[in-house]
Structures are given as structure tokens and as C-alpha cells.
Amino acid sequence: MQPALHVENLHVSFKTYGRTTEVLKGVNLTVPKGAQVSLVGESGSGKSVTMKTIMDLLPGNATITDGAMMFDGQNLLTMPRRDRLRLRGTAMSMVFQDPMSSLNPVFTIKDQLMTILKYADRRLGRDRSKAGRYARVIEVLTQVRMREPERVAASYPVMLSGGMRQRILIAMALLSEPRLLIADEPGTALDVTTQAQILKLLKDLVSEHHLSLLMITHNLGVVRETSEYVYVMNKGEIVEHGATSALFANPQQQYTRDLIAAVPKLTGRDKMPEVRP
Numbered sequence: 273m274q275p276a277l278h279v280e281n282l283h284v285s286f287k288t289y290g291r292t293t294e295v296l297k298g299v300n301l302t303v304p305k306g307a308q309v310s311l312v313g314e315s316g317s318g319k320s321v322t323m324k325t326i327m328d329l330l331p332g333n334a335t336i337t338d339g340a341m342m343f344d345g346q347n348l349l350t351m352p353r354r355d356r357l358r359l360r361g362t363a364m365s366m367v368f369q370d371p372m373s374s375l376n377p378v379f380t381i382k383d384q385l386m387t388i389l390k391y392a393d394r395r396l397g398r399d400r401s402k403a404g405r406y407a408r409v410i411e412v413l414t415q416v417r418m419r420e421p422e423r424v425a426a427s428y429p430v431m432l433s434g435g436m437r438q439r440i441l442i443a444m445a446l447l448s449e450p451r452l453l454i455a456d457e458p459g460t461a462l463d464v465t466t467q468a469q470i471l472k473l474l475k476d477l478v479s480e481h482h483l484s485l486l487m488i489t490h491n492l493g494v495v496r497e498t499s500e501y502v503y504v505m506n507k508g509e510i511v512e513h514g515a516t517s518a519l520f521a522n523p524q525q526q527y528t529r530d531l532i533a534a535v536p537k538l539t540g541r542d543k544m545p546e547v548r549p
């Protein structure tokens with residue numbers, strides 16, 4: 273079966289103050305359909321650059337010098353610009369990690385979600401009435417286990433807890449029914465118990481909606497809780513990859529062993545707590 277995403281020999285360079293530095297040095301990774309895959313590495317290893325390259329969010333001083341990125345069998349790097357833009361925020365969607373900078377404090381949750389949906393619909397050439405959009409917003413808020421979705425929709429971000437705001441960001445990513453979700457360490461800003469609940473929710477949603485997930489994190493503890501497969505990145509290269517259980521049982525690289533040794537305890541227990549809305 274075709275994978276949801278296949279990144280092949282990806283090279284990315286940055287130009288700063290006239291100097292060019294290669295930060296991705298031939299990255300290869302595959303997200304099979306329906307799989308939960310993590311990309312892990314310490315700060316500066318190139319995880320965010322990989323994610324930004326996939327999502328077409330690289331800054332102007334970055335150049336993709338080589339490689340291919342196959343999404344559902346199409347190369348994202350050679351497809352027409354219009355088709356690429358149509359995919360972003362629709363078939364492939366991103367869960368951001370920082371609710372405070374991703375949500376606008378002066379608009380209600382409903383306004384923000386409706387606007388995002390309107391633009392996603394427009395890109396897809398889909399015609400949906402305002403009432404239809406509101407119905408979809410309520411549906412998605414329910415999917416992320418909001419107990420009173422109408423009340424939440426009418427709220428401003430500041431009226432919600434950190435965990436609820438993070439769930440809004442997940443709802444935002446789900447609005448346009450993506451096939452691939454890319455999550456940038458959701459819940460990092462939250463306490464460990466709430467983060468564990470968010471990760472569990474994400475994992476449940478991915479399997480309920482038959483999505484493929486690429487999770488970016490520096491924490492192998494998060495990987496163990498959320499992913500079946502893991503890619504370990506160091507200095508712009510994938511240095512090790514494999515099934516999560518095999519990698520934990522028998523890490524091949526010292527770098528991976530160090531990351532495993534640095535795993536903080538998520539909950540102080542072995543099992544994740546159930547999500548309680």
C-alpha cells in the first residue's frame with residue numbers, strides 16, 4: 273500500500289549573513305497510512321525544519337536543494353503551486369504546540385474556527401452555508417471531547433484552560449478532514465497530566481478517524497505513549513529508526529541511548545490516565 277507520506281533524500285540549506293549552512297542532510301522517512309510515527313531529536317537537530325518543509329512553511333532564506341516528498345503518491349516538491357497550497361490545511365494539517373500564540377485573543381473560538389473552515393472550503397471549492405460551517409465546528413468540538421461545545425464555541429481563548437485551548441488547536445487541525453496530521457509536540461506548555469491526556473486524545477482521534485500522524489518531539493517518553501514507529505534525528509540526519517518497542521529494547525546508537533536516559537516520567541505511573549473531558 274502507498275504510504276501517506278514518504279520523504280526521500282531531503283536536503284535543506286539556510287543562508288544567513290551570506291553563509292550557507294546545510295541543516296537537512298538527506299532525510300528519509302515514511303509515514304504508512306493509518307500509522308502513528310514520531311520524529312525525535314534534541315533541540316536544533318532539524319525536526320522543525322523537516323516539518324516546515326513538509327508543510328511548505330519554510331522561511332525565505334531556506335532552499336530545498338534536493339529530495340522528494342511523496343504525499344499520497346504525488347511529489348509535493350514538483351506539483352503545481354496551486355495544488356500544493358490546496359493541500360495545506362486540508363488534506364495535510366498541523367497541530368500547533370502553543371495555543372496562546374496560535375489563537376487570537378480578541379475573537380471567539382467559533383469565529384476563529386469558522387474562518388479557518390471558510391478558507392479551507394474555498395481552497396477545496398466546497399460550498400457550505402454559514403449554518404453548515406457552524407454545525408461542522410460543533411461537530412469537531414464534540415470530537416475533541418468538549419462537553420458543552422456551544423458554550424466553548426462562544427468563548428474567548430482566555431476563558432478556557434490550557435488543556436482546552438490545546439484541544440481547540442486539535443479541533444482546528446481536524447476541521448477540514450485531513451488525511452495526514454503533523455503535530456508539533458502538542459501539550460508541551462501544559463502540566464504533565466494534562467499533556468498525557470492531550471496525547472491520549474490525539475492518539476484516539478487518529479485511530480477513530482483513520483488518520484496518519486507524524487509527531488515531532490524531543491521527548492522519547494511522548495514517543496512511547498503515542499507512536500508505533502520512530503525516527504531519531506541528529507544534526508540534520510536520521511541516525512536510527514524502527515518500531516518503537518524495538519528501539520526502546522535495543523537502541524543501536526549512543527545518541528538514542530542518551531535520549532532514552534533523558535525520558536522524563538509523564539505521569540509517575542506506567543499507564544496513561546483516561547481522558548476526562
Ligand SMILES: Nc1ncnc2c1ncn2[C@@H]1O[C@H](COP(=O)(O)OP(=O)(O)OP(=O)(O)O)[C@@H](O)[C@H]1O
Pocket residue numbers: 286287288295313314315316317318319320321322331333490
Ligand atoms: N530561519 C532559520 N535561519 C537559519 N537557520 C535556521 C533557521 N531555522 C532553523 N535553522 C537552523 O536549522 C537547524 C535545525 O533547527 P530546527 O528548528 O529544525 O531544530 P529542532 O530539532 O526543531 O529544534 P527544537 O526542538 O528546539 O525546535 C538549527 O541549526 C537551526 O539553527
